[in-house]
Amino acid sequence: MDVNSSESTTKRPLILVSNDDGITSLGIRTLVELMQTLGEVVVVAPNSPQSGMGHAITIGEPLRLYSTEIFDEVDEYECSGTPADCVKLAKCYVLKDRAPDLVVSGINHGSNSSISVLYSGTMSAAIEAAVEGIPAIGFSLCDYRLEADFSHVGEYVLAITRAALQNGIPKGVALNVNIPSIDNGPIKGIKVCRQAHAKWQEKFDYRKDPYGRGYFWMAGEFVNYDHDKEDTDEWALKQGYVSVVPCKYDLTSYEVLDNISSWGL
Amino acid sequence: MDVNSSESTTKRPLILVSNDDGITSLGIRTLVELMQTLGEVVVVAPNSPQSGMGHAITIGEPLRLYSTEIFDEVDEYECSGTPADCVKLAKCYVLKDRAPDLVVSGINHGSNSSISVLYSGTMSAAIEAAVEGIPAIGFSLCDYRLEADFSHVGEYVLAITRAALQNGIPKGVALNVNIPSIDNGPIKGIKVCRQAHAKWQEKFDYRKDPYGRGYFWMAGEFVNYDHDKEDTDEWALKQGYVSVVPCKYDLTSYEVLDNISSWGL
Numbered sequence: 001m002d003v004n005s006s007e008s009t010t011k012r013p014l015i016l017v018s019n020d021d022g023i024t025s026l027g028i029r030t031l032v033e034l035m036q037t038l039g040e041v042v043v044v045a046p047n048s049p050q051s052g053m054g055h056a057i058t059i060g061e062p063l064r065l066y067s068t069e070i071f072d073e074v075d076e077y078e079c080s081g082t083p084a085d086c087v088k089l090a091k092c093y094v095l096k097d098r099a100p101d102l103v104v105s106g107i108n109h110g111s112n113s114s115i116s117v118l119y120s121g122t123m124s125a126a127i128e129a130a131v132e133g134i135p136a137i138g139f140s141l142c143d144y145r146l147e148a149d150f151s152h153v154g155e156y157v158l159a160i161t162r163a164a165l166q167n168g169i170p171k172g173v174a175l176n177v178n179i180p181s182i183d184n185g186p187i188k189g190i191k192v193c194r195q196a197h198a199k200w201q202e203k204f205d206y207r208k209d210p211y212g213r214g215y216f217w218m219a220g221e222f223v224n225y226d227h228d229k230e231d232t233d234e235w236a237l238k239q240g241y242v243s244v245v246p247c248k249y250d251l252t253s254y255e256v257l258d259n260i261s262s263w264g265l
Numbered sequence: 266m267d268v269n270s271s272e273s274t275t276k277r278p279l280i281l282v283s284n285d286d287g288i289t290s291l292g293i294r295t296l297v298e299l300m301q302t303l304g305e306v307v308v309v310a311p312n313s314p315q316s317g318m319g320h321a322i323t324i325g326e327p328l329r330l331y332s333t334e335i336f337d338e339v340d341e342y343e344c345s346g347t348p349a350d351c352v353k354l355a356k357c358y359v360l361k362d363r364a365p366d367l368v369v370s371g372i373n374h375g376s377n378s379s380i381s382v383l384y385s386g387t388m389s390a391a392i393e394a395a396v397e398g399i400p401a402i403g404f405s406l407c408d409y410r411l412e413a414d415f416s417h418v419g420e421y422v423l424a425i426t427r428a429a430l431q432n433g434i435p436k437g438v439a440l441n442v443n444i445p446s447i448d449n450g451p452i453k454g455i456k457v458c459r460q461a462h463a464k465w466q467e468k469f470d471y472r473k474d475p476y477g478r479g480y481f482w483m484a485g486e487f488v489n490y491d492h493d494k495e496d497t498d499e500w501a502l503k504q505g506y507v508s509v510v511p512c513k514y515d516l517t518s519y520e521v522l523d524n525i526s527s528w529g530l
Contacts, residue, residue: 054320054349055383062480063469084319084384088467089481115396117516118320119349131380131464163528170521172462190530194517197437199396202353204328215327216354246518246525251382252459253513256435260511263428265455 013039013101013165016129018086020050020108020121023068023078027107030150031139032071034157035104038165042100043071044090046121047078051110053121055128056082065089083125091132102165103129106139107157109148113140113178113233113243114196114224126174127249135169137161142237143181152182156190156242169246176245180237191241196232198224278304278366278430281394283351285315285373285386288333288343292372295415296404297336299422300369303430307365308336309355311386312343316375318386320393321347330354348390356397367430368394371404372422374413378405378443378498378508379461379489391439392514400434402426407502408446417447421455421507434511441510445502456506461497463489 015035019028023045035041044065064080077094079086087103105125112120122138129136139157141148160177169175176195180187202220209215226232233243280300284293288310300306309330329345342359344351352368370390377385387403394401404422406413425442434440441460445452467485474480491497498508 049325052322052324054318054322054389056319056321057317057384058483059317060314062472062482064478064480085483088483089469092467092469093471093481115514118392118396118514119322124319127383131383159530163530167524167528170518170524173518173521175525176516192522192526192528192530194519194522195515197515202357204354204357206358207327209327213329215329216358217327218323218350218353244525244530245516246521247516248518249380249383249516250460250462251441251510251512251514251516253435253438253511254459256438256511257457257459259432259435260440260509261457263432263457265424265428265457265509 014098015039015041016090016100016103017041017043018045018083018105018125020046020053020083022046022049023070025109026148026150027109027141030153031104031107032074034154038161041074042090042094043074043076044079044086044094046083046086047080050082050121052119053082053124054119055084055124057084058082063089083121084128087125087128100134103134103136104139104161107150107153108140109146110144111140111142111178112138112176113237114198115200117176117195117247123176123247127247130172130174131249133171135164136174137164138174138176140178141181142178149182152187153179156187160244172248172250173246176247178233178237178243180240185240187242188240190244191236192244193231193233193236195245196224196226196229196234198222198226198234279363280304280306281355281365281368282306282308283310283348283370283390285311285318285348287311287314288335290374291413291415292374292406295418296369296372297339299419303426306339307359308339308341309344309351309359311348311351312345315347315386317384318347318389319384320349320389322349323347328354348386349393352390352393365399368399368401369404369426372415372418373405374411375409376405376407376443377403377441378502379463380465382441382460382512388441388512392512395437395439396514398436400429401439402429402442403439404442406444406446414447417452418444421452425509437515438511438513441512443498443502443508445505450505452507453505455509456501457509458496458498458501460510461489461491461494461499463487463491463499
Protein backbone atom coordinates (compact mmCIF):
# COMPACT_ATOMS: atom_id res chain seq x y z
CA MET A 1 0.00 0.00 0.00
CA ASP A 2 1.10 3.50 -0.86
CA VAL A 3 1.67 5.20 2.48
CA ASN A 4 2.89 8.50 3.88
CA SER A 5 5.58 6.96 6.05
CA SER A 6 8.40 8.48 7.99
CA GLU A 7 9.81 5.13 9.13
CA SER A 8 13.07 5.80 7.34
CA THR A 9 13.59 9.07 9.26
CA THR A 10 16.27 8.52 11.84
CA LYS A 11 16.21 12.03 13.28
CA ARG A 12 13.35 13.27 15.45
CA PRO A 13 10.27 13.88 13.31
CA LEU A 14 9.22 17.42 12.41
CA ILE A 15 5.63 17.90 13.64
CA LEU A 16 3.45 20.83 12.59
CA VAL A 17 0.67 21.65 15.07
CA SER A 18 -2.44 23.67 14.28
CA ASN A 19 -6.03 23.87 15.54
CA ASP A 20 -9.28 25.79 15.19
CA ASP A 21 -9.87 27.04 18.71
CA GLY A 22 -6.98 29.49 18.44
CA ILE A 23 -3.35 29.43 19.51
CA THR A 24 -4.07 30.29 23.17
CA SER A 25 -6.53 27.45 23.80
CA LEU A 26 -5.91 24.75 26.38
CA GLY A 27 -6.33 22.02 23.74
CA ILE A 28 -3.42 23.14 21.57
CA ARG A 29 -1.22 23.62 24.64
CA THR A 30 -1.92 20.02 25.61
CA LEU A 31 -1.16 18.80 22.08
CA VAL A 32 2.09 20.78 21.81
CA GLU A 33 3.37 19.36 25.11
CA LEU A 34 2.57 15.81 23.99
CA MET A 35 4.18 16.28 20.56
CA GLN A 36 7.36 17.69 22.16
CA THR A 37 7.95 14.24 23.63
CA LEU A 38 7.98 12.79 20.09
CA GLY A 39 9.72 15.31 17.87
CA GLU A 40 10.56 18.86 16.86
CA VAL A 41 7.41 20.98 17.03
CA VAL A 42 6.40 24.00 14.91
CA VAL A 43 3.07 25.71 15.62
CA VAL A 44 1.06 27.75 13.13
CA ALA A 45 -2.44 28.32 14.47
CA PRO A 46 -5.27 30.84 14.14
CA ASN A 47 -5.15 34.01 16.26
CA SER A 48 -8.87 33.68 16.96
CA PRO A 49 -11.43 30.89 17.35
CA GLN A 50 -12.34 29.29 14.00
CA SER A 51 -14.87 26.69 15.10
CA GLY A 52 -17.27 25.65 12.36
CA MET A 53 -15.07 27.10 9.63
CA GLY A 54 -15.16 23.85 7.65
CA HIS A 55 -12.58 23.81 4.88
CA ALA A 56 -12.70 27.59 4.41
CA ILE A 57 -9.68 29.37 2.97
CA THR A 58 -8.98 33.09 2.70
CA ILE A 59 -9.39 34.30 -0.88
CA GLY A 60 -9.24 37.94 -1.84
CA GLU A 61 -8.06 39.18 1.54
CA PRO A 62 -4.55 39.44 2.96
CA LEU A 63 -3.27 37.12 5.68
CA ARG A 64 -1.19 38.15 8.69
CA LEU A 65 1.37 35.95 10.42
CA TYR A 66 3.15 36.91 13.65
CA SER A 67 5.55 34.96 15.83
CA THR A 68 4.38 34.31 19.40
CA GLU A 69 5.93 33.26 22.70
CA ILE A 70 3.28 31.06 24.24
CA PHE A 71 5.07 27.71 24.35
CA ASP A 72 8.48 26.62 25.63
CA GLU A 73 11.16 25.96 23.02
CA VAL A 74 8.79 25.96 20.05
CA ASP A 75 8.93 27.82 16.75
CA GLU A 76 5.41 29.29 16.87
CA TYR A 77 3.20 31.66 14.87
CA GLU A 78 -0.33 32.99 15.00
CA CYS A 79 -2.17 33.53 11.73
CA SER A 80 -5.18 35.71 10.92
CA GLY A 81 -6.66 33.02 8.67
CA THR A 82 -8.47 29.72 8.88
CA PRO A 83 -6.98 26.36 9.94
CA ALA A 84 -6.52 25.41 6.26
CA ASP A 85 -4.76 28.75 5.65
CA CYS A 86 -2.44 27.97 8.59
CA VAL A 87 -1.32 24.67 7.03
CA LYS A 88 -0.81 26.26 3.61
CA LEU A 89 1.18 29.18 5.06
CA ALA A 90 3.19 26.86 7.30
CA LYS A 91 4.14 24.63 4.39
CA CYS A 92 4.95 27.39 1.90
CA TYR A 93 6.45 30.08 4.12
CA VAL A 94 7.29 29.00 7.67
CA LEU A 95 8.76 25.58 6.85
CA LYS A 96 9.69 26.40 3.26
CA ASP A 97 11.60 23.37 2.00
CA ARG A 98 11.30 21.35 5.23
CA ALA A 99 8.36 18.98 4.74
CA PRO A 100 6.84 18.04 8.09
CA ASP A 101 6.70 14.33 8.92
CA LEU A 102 3.30 14.83 10.49
CA VAL A 103 0.60 17.47 10.91
CA VAL A 104 -1.57 17.27 14.02
CA SER A 105 -4.56 19.50 14.70
CA GLY A 106 -6.41 20.15 17.93
CA ILE A 107 -7.00 19.07 20.52
CA ASN A 108 -10.44 20.45 19.74
CA HIS A 109 -12.70 21.51 22.59
CA GLY A 110 -15.72 19.49 21.45
CA SER A 111 -16.55 16.45 19.35
CA ASN A 112 -15.87 16.29 15.63
CA SER A 113 -17.37 12.84 15.14
CA SER A 114 -19.75 11.73 12.37
CA ILE A 115 -21.28 14.62 10.35
CA SER A 116 -19.42 17.28 12.38
CA VAL A 117 -16.30 16.43 10.37
CA LEU A 118 -17.80 18.52 7.53
CA TYR A 119 -17.99 21.67 9.66
CA SER A 120 -14.78 21.08 11.57
CA GLY A 121 -11.92 23.53 11.31
CA THR A 122 -9.78 21.05 13.26
CA MET A 123 -10.22 18.37 10.61
CA SER A 124 -9.82 20.86 7.74
CA ALA A 125 -6.24 21.48 8.88
CA ALA A 126 -5.61 17.71 8.88
CA ILE A 127 -7.31 17.16 5.53
CA GLU A 128 -5.41 20.09 4.00
CA ALA A 129 -2.19 18.36 5.09
CA ALA A 130 -3.39 15.10 3.52
CA VAL A 131 -4.00 16.95 0.25
CA GLU A 132 -0.35 18.02 0.47
CA GLY A 133 0.67 14.38 0.93
CA ILE A 134 1.60 14.85 4.60
CA PRO A 135 0.43 12.32 7.24
CA ALA A 136 -2.14 14.08 9.40
CA ILE A 137 -4.35 13.55 12.43
CA GLY A 138 -7.10 15.72 13.90
CA PHE A 139 -7.73 15.23 17.64
CA SER A 140 -10.93 16.26 19.41
CA LEU A 141 -12.14 15.88 22.98
CA CYS A 142 -15.87 15.45 23.54
CA ASP A 143 -15.95 18.34 25.99
CA TYR A 144 -16.86 21.81 24.68
CA ARG A 145 -15.82 23.72 27.79
CA LEU A 146 -12.97 26.26 27.57
CA GLU A 147 -11.60 24.62 30.73
CA ALA A 148 -12.15 21.06 29.40
CA ASP A 149 -10.32 18.30 31.30
CA PHE A 150 -7.51 16.98 29.08
CA SER A 151 -5.82 15.02 31.86
CA HIS A 152 -6.67 11.59 30.39
CA VAL A 153 -5.90 12.18 26.71
CA GLY A 154 -2.09 11.85 26.65
CA GLU A 155 -1.92 8.05 26.53
CA TYR A 156 -4.27 7.84 23.53
CA VAL A 157 -2.90 10.81 21.60
CA LEU A 158 0.63 9.42 21.93
CA ALA A 159 -0.32 5.84 21.06
CA ILE A 160 -2.13 6.89 17.88
CA THR A 161 0.56 9.38 16.87
CA ARG A 162 3.38 6.87 17.43
CA ALA A 163 1.50 4.22 15.43
CA ALA A 164 0.92 6.71 12.60
CA LEU A 165 4.61 7.65 12.50
CA GLN A 166 5.66 3.99 12.55
CA ASN A 167 3.11 2.55 10.10
CA GLY A 168 2.52 5.56 7.90
CA ILE A 169 -0.95 6.84 7.10
CA PRO A 170 -2.22 5.74 3.67
CA LYS A 171 -2.02 8.50 1.04
CA GLY A 172 -5.09 10.67 0.60
CA VAL A 173 -6.29 10.00 4.15
CA ALA A 174 -6.30 11.95 7.44
CA LEU A 175 -7.32 10.43 10.76
CA ASN A 176 -10.26 11.87 12.69
CA VAL A 177 -9.69 10.99 16.35
CA ASN A 178 -12.33 11.72 18.98
CA ILE A 179 -11.78 11.11 22.68
CA PRO A 180 -14.65 10.73 25.19
CA SER A 181 -14.88 13.13 28.10
CA ILE A 182 -13.46 11.65 31.29
CA ASP A 183 -16.64 12.84 33.00
CA ASN A 184 -18.37 9.83 31.40
CA GLY A 185 -16.05 7.30 33.02
CA PRO A 186 -12.70 5.67 32.22
CA ILE A 187 -11.66 5.17 28.58
CA LYS A 188 -12.03 1.54 27.46
CA GLY A 189 -9.61 1.61 24.52
CA ILE A 190 -9.39 2.65 20.86
CA LYS A 191 -11.74 1.63 18.01
CA VAL A 192 -11.11 2.13 14.29
CA CYS A 193 -14.52 2.90 12.80
CA ARG A 194 -16.57 4.59 10.11
CA GLN A 195 -18.34 7.97 10.21
CA ALA A 196 -21.84 7.46 11.62
CA HIS A 197 -24.79 8.54 9.49
CA ALA A 198 -26.06 11.47 11.52
CA LYS A 199 -26.93 15.14 11.25
CA TRP A 200 -27.68 18.24 13.26
CA GLN A 201 -31.36 19.06 13.39
CA GLU A 202 -31.21 22.83 13.62
CA LYS A 203 -33.58 25.02 15.55
CA PHE A 204 -33.14 28.74 15.04
CA ASP A 205 -33.84 30.99 17.99
CA TYR A 206 -35.40 34.22 16.66
CA ARG A 207 -34.86 37.44 18.66
CA LYS A 208 -35.05 41.21 18.21
CA ASP A 209 -31.99 43.39 18.65
CA PRO A 210 -32.16 46.70 20.62
CA TYR A 211 -32.99 48.45 17.32
CA GLY A 212 -36.02 46.25 16.64
CA ARG A 213 -34.40 44.19 13.87
CA GLY A 214 -34.70 40.41 13.92
CA TYR A 215 -31.78 38.03 14.19
CA PHE A 216 -31.26 34.28 14.59
CA TRP A 217 -29.12 32.08 16.79
CA MET A 218 -28.38 28.67 15.33
CA ALA A 219 -28.93 25.85 17.78
CA GLY A 220 -29.71 22.22 17.22
CA GLU A 221 -29.99 18.66 18.30
CA PHE A 222 -27.77 15.83 17.16
CA VAL A 223 -29.68 13.04 15.41
CA ASN A 224 -27.86 9.71 14.94
CA TYR A 225 -29.53 7.47 12.33
CA ASP A 226 -26.90 4.79 13.04
CA HIS A 227 -27.47 4.60 16.80
CA ASP A 228 -27.44 0.79 16.82
CA LYS A 229 -24.49 0.35 14.43
CA GLU A 230 -21.43 -0.94 16.28
CA ASP A 231 -18.95 -0.04 13.51
CA THR A 232 -19.49 3.73 13.86
CA ASP A 233 -17.62 6.48 15.67
CA GLU A 234 -20.75 7.49 17.59
CA TRP A 235 -21.21 3.98 18.95
CA ALA A 236 -17.54 3.74 19.97
CA LEU A 237 -17.64 7.09 21.78
CA LYS A 238 -20.89 6.25 23.55
CA GLN A 239 -19.35 2.98 24.77
CA GLY A 240 -16.33 4.84 26.13
CA TYR A 241 -13.81 4.15 23.34
CA VAL A 242 -11.59 6.61 21.49
CA SER A 243 -12.80 6.63 17.85
CA VAL A 244 -10.43 6.71 14.86
CA VAL A 245 -12.03 7.35 11.45
CA PRO A 246 -9.81 7.51 8.35
CA CYS A 247 -11.18 10.39 6.22
CA LYS A 248 -10.52 11.03 2.56
CA TYR A 249 -10.79 14.17 0.46
CA ASP A 250 -11.87 12.41 -2.74
CA LEU A 251 -15.59 13.02 -2.33
CA THR A 252 -16.56 11.00 -5.43
CA SER A 253 -19.41 8.61 -4.69
CA TYR A 254 -18.04 5.78 -6.84
CA GLU A 255 -21.01 3.63 -5.81
CA VAL A 256 -23.47 5.76 -7.81
CA LEU A 257 -21.42 6.57 -10.94
CA ASP A 258 -23.24 3.85 -12.90
CA ASN A 259 -26.63 5.06 -11.66
CA ILE A 260 -25.98 8.66 -12.77
CA SER A 261 -24.45 7.47 -16.04
CA SER A 262 -27.65 5.54 -16.76
CA TRP A 263 -29.59 8.82 -16.93
CA GLY A 264 -28.39 9.14 -20.52
CA LEU A 265 -27.26 12.75 -20.21
CA MET B 266 -31.53 1.94 -5.05
CA ASP B 267 -32.57 4.33 -2.31
CA VAL B 268 -33.09 7.65 -4.07
CA ASN B 269 -34.24 11.17 -3.30
CA SER B 270 -36.94 11.22 -5.96
CA SER B 271 -39.75 13.65 -6.65
CA GLU B 272 -41.23 11.59 -9.47
CA SER B 273 -44.49 11.19 -7.60
CA THR B 274 -44.91 14.97 -7.31
CA THR B 275 -47.60 16.06 -9.73
CA LYS B 276 -47.44 19.76 -8.88
CA ARG B 277 -44.53 21.95 -9.95
CA PRO B 278 -41.47 21.14 -7.88
CA LEU B 279 -40.35 23.50 -5.12
CA ILE B 280 -36.75 24.52 -5.86
CA LEU B 281 -34.52 26.28 -3.35
CA VAL B 282 -31.71 28.32 -4.93
CA SER B 283 -28.55 29.46 -3.14
CA ASN B 284 -24.96 30.28 -4.08
CA ASP B 285 -21.67 31.57 -2.70
CA ASP B 286 -21.03 34.61 -4.88
CA GLY B 287 -23.88 36.51 -3.22
CA ILE B 288 -27.50 37.16 -4.11
CA THR B 289 -26.73 39.94 -6.60
CA SER B 290 -24.33 37.94 -8.77
CA LEU B 291 -25.00 37.23 -12.42
CA GLY B 292 -24.64 33.48 -11.84
CA ILE B 293 -27.54 33.19 -9.40
CA ARG B 294 -29.71 35.40 -11.63
CA THR B 295 -29.08 32.99 -14.49
CA LEU B 296 -29.88 29.98 -12.30
CA VAL B 297 -33.09 31.52 -10.92
CA GLU B 298 -34.39 32.28 -14.43
CA LEU B 299 -33.67 28.71 -15.56
CA MET B 300 -35.29 27.15 -12.48
CA GLN B 301 -38.41 29.28 -12.94
CA THR B 302 -39.09 27.33 -16.14
CA LEU B 303 -39.16 24.10 -14.06
CA GLY B 304 -40.88 24.92 -10.80
CA GLU B 305 -41.63 27.27 -7.91
CA VAL B 306 -38.44 29.04 -6.85
CA VAL B 307 -37.39 30.26 -3.40
CA VAL B 308 -34.02 32.01 -3.02
CA VAL B 309 -31.97 32.20 0.18
CA ALA B 310 -28.46 33.36 -0.62
CA PRO B 311 -25.59 35.19 1.09
CA ASN B 312 -25.63 38.98 1.19
CA SER B 313 -21.90 39.05 0.41
CA PRO B 314 -19.41 36.95 -1.55
CA GLN B 315 -18.55 33.70 0.27
CA SER B 316 -16.06 32.17 -2.14
CA GLY B 317 -13.70 29.70 -0.52
CA MET B 318 -15.90 29.35 2.56
CA GLY B 319 -15.91 25.56 2.30
CA HIS B 320 -18.48 23.97 4.58
CA ALA B 321 -18.28 26.79 7.12
CA ILE B 322 -21.28 27.49 9.36
CA THR B 323 -21.90 30.38 11.73
CA ILE B 324 -21.48 29.30 15.35
CA GLY B 325 -21.57 31.72 18.24
CA GLU B 326 -22.70 34.72 16.17
CA PRO B 327 -26.21 35.80 15.18
CA LEU B 328 -27.51 35.49 11.64
CA ARG B 329 -29.54 38.09 9.78
CA LEU B 330 -32.14 37.35 7.13
CA TYR B 331 -33.87 40.02 5.05
CA SER B 332 -36.30 39.74 2.15
CA THR B 333 -35.12 41.25 -1.14
CA GLU B 334 -36.66 42.31 -4.45
CA ILE B 335 -34.06 41.34 -6.99
CA PHE B 336 -35.90 38.70 -8.99
CA ASP B 337 -39.33 38.64 -10.64
CA GLU B 338 -42.04 36.64 -8.86
CA VAL B 339 -39.69 34.87 -6.45
CA ASP B 340 -39.82 34.50 -2.68
CA GLU B 341 -36.28 35.70 -1.96
CA TYR B 342 -34.03 36.44 1.03
CA GLU B 343 -30.47 37.54 1.66
CA CYS B 344 -28.64 36.05 4.63
CA SER B 345 -25.59 37.31 6.53
CA GLY B 346 -24.19 33.79 6.82
CA THR B 347 -22.44 31.18 4.73
CA PRO B 348 -23.99 29.07 1.94
CA ALA B 349 -24.49 26.18 4.41
CA ASP B 350 -26.19 28.60 6.83
CA CYS B 351 -28.50 29.70 4.00
CA VAL B 352 -29.69 26.13 3.39
CA LYS B 353 -30.20 25.47 7.11
CA LEU B 354 -32.13 28.72 7.61
CA ALA B 355 -34.17 28.16 4.44
CA LYS B 356 -35.17 24.69 5.58
CA CYS B 357 -35.96 25.54 9.20
CA TYR B 358 -37.39 29.03 8.94
CA VAL B 359 -38.23 30.20 5.40
CA LEU B 360 -39.76 26.97 4.12
CA LYS B 361 -40.71 25.60 7.54
CA ASP B 362 -42.67 22.43 6.84
CA ARG B 363 -42.41 22.61 3.04
CA ALA B 364 -39.52 20.34 2.05
CA PRO B 365 -37.99 21.47 -1.24
CA ASP B 366 -37.93 18.92 -4.05
CA LEU B 367 -34.50 20.16 -5.08
CA VAL B 368 -31.75 22.50 -3.93
CA VAL B 369 -29.55 24.08 -6.60
CA SER B 370 -26.52 26.23 -5.88
CA GLY B 371 -24.63 28.61 -8.17
CA ILE B 372 -24.04 29.19 -10.91
CA ASN B 373 -20.59 29.82 -9.50
CA HIS B 374 -18.30 32.26 -11.24
CA GLY B 375 -15.31 29.90 -11.50
CA SER B 376 -14.57 26.19 -11.53
CA ASN B 377 -15.26 23.93 -8.56
CA SER B 378 -13.84 20.81 -10.17
CA SER B 379 -11.49 18.26 -8.55
CA ILE B 380 -9.93 19.42 -5.25
CA SER B 381 -11.73 22.81 -5.38
CA VAL B 382 -14.86 21.01 -4.19
CA LEU B 383 -13.35 21.06 -0.67
CA TYR B 384 -13.08 24.85 -0.61
CA SER B 385 -16.29 25.53 -2.49
CA GLY B 386 -19.11 27.45 -0.85
CA THR B 387 -21.27 26.57 -3.86
CA MET B 388 -20.92 22.87 -3.22
CA SER B 389 -21.27 23.25 0.55
CA ALA B 390 -24.85 24.48 0.00
CA ALA B 391 -25.55 21.42 -2.16
CA ILE B 392 -23.88 19.00 0.26
CA GLU B 393 -25.72 20.56 3.20
CA ALA B 394 -28.97 19.84 1.35
CA ALA B 395 -27.84 16.25 0.73
CA VAL B 396 -27.23 15.87 4.48
CA GLU B 397 -30.86 16.93 4.93
CA GLY B 398 -31.94 14.24 2.48
CA ILE B 399 -32.84 16.76 -0.26
CA PRO B 400 -31.72 16.17 -3.87
CA ALA B 401 -29.08 18.81 -4.65
CA ILE B 402 -26.87 20.08 -7.46
CA GLY B 403 -24.07 22.64 -7.44
CA PHE B 404 -23.42 24.37 -10.77
CA SER B 405 -20.19 26.18 -11.65
CA LEU B 406 -18.97 27.90 -14.80
CA CYS B 407 -15.24 27.78 -15.52
CA ASP B 408 -15.08 31.57 -15.88
CA TYR B 409 -14.10 33.62 -12.83
CA ARG B 410 -15.09 37.00 -14.24
CA LEU B 411 -17.88 38.99 -12.58
CA GLU B 412 -19.28 39.49 -16.09
CA ALA B 413 -18.81 35.83 -17.06
CA ASP B 414 -20.67 34.69 -20.19
CA PHE B 415 -23.53 32.38 -19.10
CA SER B 416 -25.26 32.42 -22.51
CA HIS B 417 -24.47 28.76 -23.29
CA VAL B 418 -25.25 27.14 -19.93
CA GLY B 419 -29.07 26.90 -20.05
CA GLU B 420 -29.32 23.74 -22.13
CA TYR B 421 -27.01 21.79 -19.82
CA VAL B 422 -28.32 23.14 -16.51
CA LEU B 423 -31.88 22.27 -17.56
CA ALA B 424 -31.00 18.81 -18.93
CA ILE B 425 -29.18 17.81 -15.73
CA THR B 426 -31.84 19.31 -13.45
CA ARG B 427 -34.70 17.64 -15.33
CA ALA B 428 -32.89 14.29 -15.23
CA ALA B 429 -32.28 14.68 -11.50
CA LEU B 430 -35.95 15.46 -10.84
CA GLN B 431 -37.05 12.51 -12.98
CA ASN B 432 -34.56 9.89 -11.82
CA GLY B 433 -33.91 11.05 -8.29
CA ILE B 434 -30.43 11.58 -6.92
CA PRO B 435 -29.20 8.68 -4.75
CA LYS B 436 -29.38 9.45 -1.02
CA GLY B 437 -26.27 10.92 0.56
CA VAL B 438 -25.06 12.38 -2.73
CA ALA B 439 -24.99 15.85 -4.31
CA LEU B 440 -23.96 16.49 -7.91
CA ASN B 441 -20.99 18.74 -8.67
CA VAL B 442 -21.56 20.13 -12.18
CA ASN B 443 -18.88 22.19 -13.92
CA ILE B 444 -19.42 23.83 -17.30
CA PRO B 445 -16.55 24.91 -19.57
CA SER B 446 -16.24 28.54 -20.59
CA ILE B 447 -17.68 29.20 -24.03
CA ASP B 448 -14.45 31.08 -24.78
CA ASN B 449 -12.79 27.66 -25.21
CA GLY B 450 -15.17 26.58 -27.97
CA PRO B 451 -18.56 24.85 -28.22
CA ILE B 452 -19.62 22.36 -25.53
CA LYS B 453 -19.33 18.74 -26.71
CA GLY B 454 -21.78 17.17 -24.25
CA ILE B 455 -21.99 15.91 -20.66
CA LYS B 456 -19.69 13.38 -18.92
CA VAL B 457 -20.33 11.67 -15.58
CA CYS B 458 -16.90 11.37 -13.94
CA ARG B 459 -14.84 11.18 -10.79
CA GLN B 460 -13.01 13.94 -8.94
CA ALA B 461 -9.50 14.27 -10.40
CA HIS B 462 -6.55 13.88 -8.05
CA ALA B 463 -5.19 17.40 -8.05
CA LYS B 464 -4.25 20.25 -5.73
CA TRP B 465 -3.45 23.92 -5.58
CA GLN B 466 0.26 24.60 -5.24
CA GLU B 467 0.18 27.82 -3.26
CA LYS B 468 2.59 30.69 -3.58
CA PHE B 469 2.24 33.44 -1.02
CA ASP B 470 3.01 36.96 -2.14
CA TYR B 471 4.63 38.81 0.80
CA ARG B 472 4.16 42.58 1.03
CA LYS B 473 4.43 45.41 3.55
CA ASP B 474 1.42 47.53 4.47
CA PRO B 475 1.69 51.36 4.77
CA TYR B 476 2.54 50.87 8.47
CA GLY B 477 5.49 48.60 7.74
CA ARG B 478 3.80 45.38 8.82
CA GLY B 479 4.02 42.31 6.61
CA TYR B 480 1.06 40.55 5.04
CA PHE B 481 0.47 37.75 2.54
CA TRP B 482 -1.71 37.25 -0.51
CA MET B 483 -2.51 33.65 -1.27
CA ALA B 484 -2.02 32.73 -4.90
CA GLY B 485 -1.32 29.43 -6.53
CA GLU B 486 -1.09 27.14 -9.48
CA PHE B 487 -3.38 24.21 -10.16
CA VAL B 488 -1.53 20.88 -10.35
CA ASN B 489 -3.42 17.91 -11.86
CA TYR B 490 -1.82 14.55 -11.03
CA ASP B 491 -4.49 12.82 -13.14
CA HIS B 492 -3.90 14.82 -16.32
CA ASP B 493 -4.02 11.72 -18.54
CA LYS B 494 -6.98 10.04 -16.81
CA GLU B 495 -10.07 10.11 -19.04
CA ASP B 496 -12.53 9.28 -16.24
CA THR B 497 -11.91 12.57 -14.36
CA ASP B 498 -13.71 15.90 -14.26
CA GLU B 499 -10.56 17.76 -15.26
CA TRP B 500 -10.16 15.67 -18.40
CA ALA B 501 -13.84 16.13 -19.34
CA LEU B 502 -13.65 19.90 -18.89
CA LYS B 503 -10.41 20.17 -20.86
CA GLN B 504 -12.00 18.24 -23.73
CA GLY B 505 -14.99 20.60 -23.75
CA TYR B 506 -17.52 18.48 -21.85
CA VAL B 507 -19.71 19.47 -18.91
CA SER B 508 -18.53 17.37 -15.93
CA VAL B 509 -20.91 15.76 -13.41
CA VAL B 510 -19.33 14.28 -10.27
CA PRO B 511 -21.56 12.66 -7.62
CA CYS B 512 -20.15 13.77 -4.24
CA LYS B 513 -20.82 12.20 -0.87
CA TYR B 514 -20.50 13.56 2.65
CA ASP B 515 -19.48 10.27 4.25
CA LEU B 516 -15.73 10.94 4.25
CA THR B 517 -14.82 7.50 5.62
CA SER B 518 -12.02 5.91 3.62
CA TYR B 519 -13.45 2.38 3.78
CA GLU B 520 -10.51 1.16 1.68
CA VAL B 521 -8.04 1.71 4.52
CA LEU B 522 -10.09 0.62 7.56
CA ASP B 523 -8.33 -2.77 7.58
CA ASN B 524 -4.92 -1.14 7.25
CA ILE B 525 -5.50 1.18 10.22
CA SER B 526 -7.09 -1.65 12.21
CA SER B 527 -3.93 -3.71 11.68
CA TRP B 528 -1.93 -1.16 13.69
CA GLY B 529 -3.15 -2.94 16.82
CA LEU B 530 -4.17 0.23 18.65
